[in-house]
Amino acid sequence: AAQEHRDEHKELSSELQRLTGEQNKRQAWVNKSHESERDAMAFFGPEAKALVDELRKPSVASKFHFPPVGPIGLFLHVTKEKYAVAVEESLWNDLRSWVVHDANDMRLLQDLTKRRGIGQVSILTKKMDVDPHRQERFEGFTTVADLVTIDRQKCDQFIGKSKSSSSVDVETILRNTLLDYTHMDKVIVVDDMNKAKSIIFDGNDNGNRFSRAILPNSTSLFKRGASEAIVPKERQVPRLLGGAPDQQQLQQVA
Numbered sequence: 001a002a003q004e005h006r007d008e009h010k011e012l013s014s015e016l017q018r019l020t021g022e023q024n025k026r027q028a029w030v031n032k033s034h035e036s037e038r039d040a041m042a043f044f045g046p047e048a049k050a051l052v053d054e055l056r057k058p059s060v061a062s063k064f065h066f067p068p069v070g071p072i073g074l075f076l077h078v079t080k081e082k083y084a085v086a087v088e089e090s091l092w093n094d095l096r097s098w099v100v101h102d103a104n105d106m107r108l109l110q111d112l113t114k115r116r117g118i119g120q121v122s123i124l125t126k127k128m129d130v131d132p133h134r135q136e137r138f139e140g141f142t143t144v145a146d147l148v149t150i151d152r153q154k155c156d157q158f159i160g161k162s163k164s165s166s167s168v169d170v171e172t173i174l175r176n177t178l179l180d181y182t183h184m185d186k187v188i189v190v191d192d193m194n195k196a197k198s199i200i201f202d203g204n205d206n207g208n209r210f211s212r213a214i215l216p217n218s219t220s221l222f223k224r225g226a227s228e229a230i231v232p233k234e235r236q237v238p239r240l241l242g243g244a245p246d247q248q249q250l251q252q253v254a
Contacts, residue, residue: 044071044096047119051098054116064105066128069170070098070121072177077149082216083189089218089233090144090187091178097122099177101129126177128168133176136185138209141199145185150174186211196221201228 041049048071054060061067069075073095078084088095098121100106106123113121135145155170178184188210190196196213200221212222220231 041074044073045119047113047121048074048096050116050118051113051121054112054118060112064101064108066101066105066168068098068100068105068109068123069128069173071096072099072174075151075154075170075174077151079147079149083147085218086189086214086216087144087147089220090184090212090214091148091182094122094124094178094181097124099124099126099128099173101125101127124177124181126173126180128173130172130176132172133179135175135179138188141188141210143185144182144187144189144214145179147189148178148184183211188213190215193219 041052051070055067073091076091076095078087098109100109100123102125106125109121109123113119136143137146150171152171155174186209188199190199190213193215196215200210200213200223212220214220218233220229220233222229222231
């Protein structure tokens with residue numbers, strides 16, 4: 001009996017250590033999320049803050065046809081925390097990017113980063129004086145575009161003086177850029193792997209209507225002609241998510 005109690009005690013101690021370790025990991029994740037709210041710019045690298053500081057100077061911003069906007073991810077939020085990892089994965093390549101109006105503004109931005117020793121930045125060209133692009137919508141499906149919101153307050157605070165006297169809608173600029181470069185209105189978010197397979201691989205036209213399907217853990221499914229692909233990925237600390245993560249995300253990290 002004494003040995004049995006010792007075994008039970010040892011088992012309970014091991015389980016307690018395991019649960020404590022999981023809790024510490026989860027708390028660290030939550031702390032990092034809170035820190036990111038206080039200093040969101042840190043996620044985009046030191047060059048992002050240095051470049052923002054330069055472009056806030058009227059003498060610098062006034063040289064551009066339209067002030068460059070970026071980094072793109074700084075302005076974005078996800079409407080449903082459950083899908084934050086999936087949304088970030090689908091937009092990942094462009095979250096650090098800056099948007100400029102034309103080739104002239106691209107050259108000016110490149111020259112500025114070299115002259116100030118800021119480092120190389122990703123630059124996307126998108127006309128800033130155009131109307132909002134049309135977003136594709138598919139009844140019964142949720143796309144990444146449906147889950148992304150653009151922070152209007154940050155947009156209003158960002159614009160500096162430029163050569164153009166016309167008003168610039170930063171929200172429209174960002175949405176147009178994301179639609180054109182990421183096709184986020186054609187990436188559907190699906191909760192279940194089997195359902196995603198049935199949508200993308202079932203032989204109907206969905207594989208052509210959508211560029212891909214993506215699961216909450218960021219696994220992607222897509223079809224090109226007769227070829228089918230499933231790409232498992234998992235990013236753990238989304239930059240687009242404000243506030244503490246929900247329980248499902250915590251379980252993924254543990």
